[in-house]
Amino acid sequence: AEMKFATLFCFVLLSYGSIDALDIPEQLQKLLKIQKPAEEAPYELPALDFGYDSLEPFIDAETVQIHHRGHHAGYTKKMNAILKQWSDKGENEDLLAQPIVDILKNGNEIPIEFRENLQNQGGGFINHAWYWATLSPLDDSTAERKPIGTVAAAIEQRYGKFELFQKEFTETASKFFGSGYVWLCQVAPSNVLQVITFPNQMTPFAFDLKPILVLDVWEHAYYLKHQNRRSNHIDDWWHVVDWKKVEDVARAWNDEGAKSKDEL
């Protein structure tokens, strides 16, 4: 109920225009591989940092492949097609010239005939990039997967200990109804952490939120392996969350650079 209220609250404030949507730092866009391509070139499907079977036995190869090459690629292609149509129209070219993250921040300025479709397809392009960006295969050097650095400190401050955060995130993900994502966000200006859900392909950064971790709970994220047993998908996903990458994302938001690997 708290999550629904938070989402509704953000909706209401955004519609009244009293929340400033955040700039996504260029470095973060690069980390996510969603930065604007040169000239008029279309966006490319962000490449995974790992092979399709690398997340086994936790996320199955067929799911990763279809999720990336079917769903994420589909959003990318459709987003590009809409941007092309918009370009052919020659309307509001200043906005069109911006990176997709900035276009979606200014949703009300997208020409109405493209708006909902671009928010859906562009949201899908961005959200999936975020999902892949904080996953990695297990390797021999990996100890148990736990938060590090500033994120670890923020989790401890907000939740007391990691297990309590994990419990809240897991319960939120289990209870969420329909298609959507579960996000861990820093909330500006204090960067306090908040677990929050958004339906379909809505994007949190349009609501003064700085997402650092996301779980996809659309059924396509887990149905081949788990069928309707979403809880098993959530359990599996925790195994492949890469907290070094989460720390990189958090630092990129906060403009401290992705230093975590060097500092370790």
Place this chain on the structure above:
Amino acid sequence: RQKCPAFPEIRILFQGDLLEAINRDFGSLENLKTALSAKTVAVQGSGWGWLGYNRTGERLELAACANQDPLEPTTGLVPLLGIDVWEHAYYLQYKNVRPDYVNAIWSVVDWANVAERFAAARAN
């Protein structure tokens, strides 16, 4: 259901006034299928595409609802035929290719049932 050698759907539809209403409100059965398929495939996220009956206007209409929003409380239309496009309805067989699933489902629509619902909706 066993299929007649020729035009099984038309045979069943001729049992009532449903085909007449479809022709009147959509032009043809093919038009209905095309329109409802398109509307259903276009559902964002989880939801259903519907053929419904508008009791006030006395006509067939199409609708799409999100998640498990029920048709009649949401739109006022009486449900006649629903196509579930939550991914769980098709993912194991069709993966991300929702259009293939929606095209295929017409082969297993029970038009006799749709015709019964239509008759009941009109009678009320």
